[in-house]
Amino acid sequence: MRDDITNIAIEDYLNELMPPRTTALADLEQRAHDHGLPLVGPVEGQLIYLLAQSIQARSALEIGVATGYAAIWLLQAVASRDGQLTAIEQNPERITLAREYVHRAGFGDRFQIHEGEWFSLLKKIDGPYDVIFLDILRHLSDEHESLQALELCVPRLREGGLLIVDNVLCNALVLEKDNAAPIVRGIQAFNRAIMEHVSLESVILPVRDGVAICRKRND
Numbered sequence: 001m002r003d004d005i006t007n008i009a010i011e012d013y014l015n016e017l018m019p020p021r022t023t024a025l026a027d028l029e030q031r032a033h034d035h036g037l038p039l040v041g042p043v044e045g046q047l048i049y050l051l052a053q054s055i056q057a058r059s060a061l062e063i064g065v066a067t068g069y070a071a072i073w074l075l076q077a078v079a080s081r082d083g084q085l086t087a088i089e090q091n092p093e094r095i096t097l098a099r100e101y102v103h104r105a106g107f108g109d110r111f112q113i114h115e116g117e118w119f120s121l122l123k124k125i126d127g128p129y130d131v132i133f134l135d136i137l138r139h140l141s142d143e144h145e146s147l148q149a150l151e152l153c154v155p156r157l158r159e160g161g162l163l164i165v166d167n168v169l170c171n172a173l174v175l176e177k178d179n180a181a182p183i184v185r186g187i188q189a190f191n192r193a194i195m196e197h198v199s200l201e202s203v204i205l206p207v208r209d210g211v212a213i214c215r216k217r218n219d
């Protein structure tokens with residue numbers, strides 16, 4: 001539950017403070033509300049936008065793009081420097097929606113989507129990217145897959161680039177000790193790995209379902 005991590009009233013307060021969004025973002029928020037589609041919401045959207053702006057990002061990769069909501073936030077940042085966003089998604093209906101909404105937001109020519117299973121697609125994508133937004137952690141079956149995702153992302157990030165990861169607190173299930181399910185053990189292992197990784201400096205923020213921000217060190 002969201003309220004295992006943050007106070008719901010505070011989350012609602014933060015959401016209400018956010019300035020009005022563009023039509024494409026506002027329509028996606030309504031669609032997600034009506035149909036239960038996954039998206040990061042305006043506060044986390046603004047967070048990833050600001051992080052991308054803060055490093056003058058021009059290239060971004062999103063793994064698990066769903067309907068394109070977070071993609072539009074990232075595109076708002078990279079487009080100001082004539083940049084691009086590459087995305088991975090396997091759900092055909094969501095791919096159609098992502099294309100439609102990114103186009104409506106005015107970023108259709110800056111958006112490329114690879115359709116299919118993240119693992120085989122990511123191996124074929126070279127990078128390096130300024131920002132990678134990894135948003136499939138709760139879909140990875142175990143520790144082997146979650147650590148594989150990390151080891152595929154780090155080489156595809158430029159030095160000084162940011163790996164941003166959603167759902168790293170997994171409804172507070174990361175607090176479980178011996179009885180954690182394989183997916184949760186995968187997220188626990190992922191969190192330890194980003195903190196111990198020689199090439200990363202990382203922090204986890206208790207925003208929504210937990211957001212990790214990892215900067216790739218300069219050699």
Ligand SMILES: C[S@@+](CC[C@H](N)C(=O)[O-])C[C@H]1O[C@@H](n2cnc3c(N)ncnc32)[C@H](O)[C@@H]1O
Nearest residue numbers: 038039040064066069070090091117118135139
């Ligand atoms: C949490 S949603 C992403 C939400 C999106 N980042 C946003 O905020 O707008 C995760 C997405 O990952 C996709 N996904 C899950 N497993 C996948 C896989 N094995 N390969 C590719 N995409 C996958 C799901 O279809 C889903 O749309």
